[in-house]
């Protein structure tokens with residue numbers, strides 16, 4: 001009897017923490033294979049926006065104007081993903097509303113996310129000169145009013161390349177400093193926001209409170225957990241956290257209604273940006 005109860009409990013536990021990819025909306029479960037399939041885009045469990053529906057958006061770049069400036073820090077190797085579609089949608093929307101947009105595509109520029117020993121004390125204490133690649137990034141952050149971090153959900157935190165950008169670029173004496181009263185954030189006039197496509201975090205779309213009536217308690221639990229982390233990250237830098245646009249309603253890659261579904265997702269993002277950024 002005890003064994004039976006244990007078995008039942010194990011079953012329940014594995015169901016409630018079922019792997020995100022196994023239930024991701026993007027495709028049916030991908031078959032396991034020890035060789036790379038030739039038609040990987042057709043069989044992957046990752047999202048693939050069909051070629052006919054992809055968009056390419058060119059950022060207008062920062063100038064010396066007094067227009068609000070949005071810096072996108074993007075960590076996603078696949079430009080055909082829904083994550084990139086959200087980035088393109090958001091960049092286009094900000095530009096349409098008269099803001100300036102700058103993009104740091106971290107895979108494209110080959111950003112190294114590892115904080116090595118040689119520059120550890122620069123990041124930790126602000127000692128010495130910033131490494132060249134960090135010195136190249138900091139002016140983008142300094143010029144921005146809004147910093148949008150964009151990455152797919154890979155094990156529930158900023159993915160490595162974006163996390164490394166935070167660790168290396170937001171160094172002491174640049175993003176925060178010691179004072180008699182403790183740490184002081186130096187990015188006071190700025191706000192951060194996150195755009196985040198996910199495999200399974202409760203099937204909602206948006207932020208806390210934006211569940212769609214299916215697994216709202218789980219959705220809010222996840223989004224509240226991210227909020228704790230985002231609030232603290234922003235606070236450390238003296239900035240404001242404007243929240244997240246998380247999506248757990250990815251159209252199935254082969255959906256017959258793909259055009260309608262991707263347009264609905266884009267519209268939801270635009271609506272959220274209007275509200276959060278007062279566009």
Ligand SMILES: Cc1cc2nc3c(=O)[nH]c(=O)nc-3n(C[C@H](O)[C@H](O)[C@H](O)COP(=O)(O)O)c2cc1C
Nearest residue numbers: 020047081082083152153154155156197198199200
């Ligand atoms: C290494 C890895 C880890 C992942 N871990 C999670 C996870 O913890 N939670 C989740 O919701 N999805 C997880 N996923 C699934 C992705 O979030 C999902 O595939 C989503 O569609 C990613 O967005 P994209 O397809 O637009 O890149 C993971 C995917 C990868 C590649």
